[in-house]
Amino acid sequence: MQSRLTLTLAALLMTGAAHAAPDACSIDVEGRPGKQFGPDHIVVPSTCKDFTVRLIHTGKNSKEKAGHNWVLTKTEDIDRVMVDGIKAGAEHEFLAPGDARILAKTPMLGGGETATVTFPVSRLAAGQSYTYYCSFPAHAQHMRGTLVLQP
Numbered sequence: 001m002q003s004r005l006t007l008t009l010a011a012l013l014m015t016g017a018a019h020a021a022p023d024a025c026s027i028d029v030e031g032r033p034g035k036q037f038g039p040d041h042i043v044v045p046s047t048c049k050d051f052t053v054r055l056i057h058t059g060k061n062s063k064e065k066a067g068h069n070w071v072l073t074k075t076e077d078i079d080r081v082m083v084d085g086i087k088a089g090a091e092h093e094f095l096a097p098g099d100a101r102i103l104a105k106t107p108m109l110g111g112g113e114t115a116t117v118t119f120p121v122s123r124l125a126a127g128q129s130y131t132y133y134c135s136f137p138a139h140a141q142h143m144r145g146t147l148v149l150q151p
């Protein structure tokens with residue numbers, strides 16, 4: 001009985017490891033009602049060449065009413081990126097065109113839509129704090145998460 005339980009646990013652990021490995025360089029992020037990202041923290045493995053984020057808007061509102069996107073900047077850049085983005089307006093999805101402080105971004109999505117963005121991990125530095133946010137007005141202050149390169 002004891003050994004069978006041990007074997008079952010070992011098998012479960014092995015299955016988990018086998019399933020986790022291919023997904024290590026990508027992650028699903030939900031843009032949820034209530035202006036929340038899930039998860040709100042991402043650790044990018046330093047062994048990845050590229051990293052992919054798939055954003056899923058789990059709400060029902062249109063992108064004009066309550067859109068979500070996923071925008072990555074250094075944490076210290078986010079306030080200015082946000083201010084310049086609001087000035088750029090809806091036609092630019094509230095992001096200043098050509099803003100080099102934007103490290104990665106998805107398009108603005110409406111409810112039920114998904115989009116992916118892939119960026120080179122060489123763009124990230126160890127020890128640097130990054131923040132991702134939704135640039136939709138009134139979301140940008142609250143709808144945030146943090147990202148780091150695995151040390």
Ligand SMILES: [Cu+2]
Pocket residue numbers: 031035066067068069134135136139143
């Ligand atoms: Cu949003």
